[in-house]
Amino acid sequence: MWGMVNPEIAAAIKKERVRIARLGGLGRAKKLTPKARKDQATKASRAAAAARIKKAKQKRGA
Numbered sequence: 001m002w003g004m005v006n007p008e009i010a011a012a013i014k015k016e017r018v019r020i021a022r023l024g025g026l027g028r029a030k031k032l033t034p035k036a037r038k039d040q041a042t043k044a045s046r047a048a049a050a051a052r053i054k055k056a057k058q059k060r061g062a
Contacts, residue, residue, distance in 0.1 A: 029037065
């Protein structure tokens, strides 16, 4: 689909979509309570740690 669109137009569209998504993320973050925000950050942190451990084990084993 994007192969037929002018690259400058495609870049402008992408930039606008990112801007809109960022606004949605900020609105969602403001709507969360501090406890919910902390719980969400903790969950993300644990998932990131698990991914790092998994990657390290794969690297060590290979």
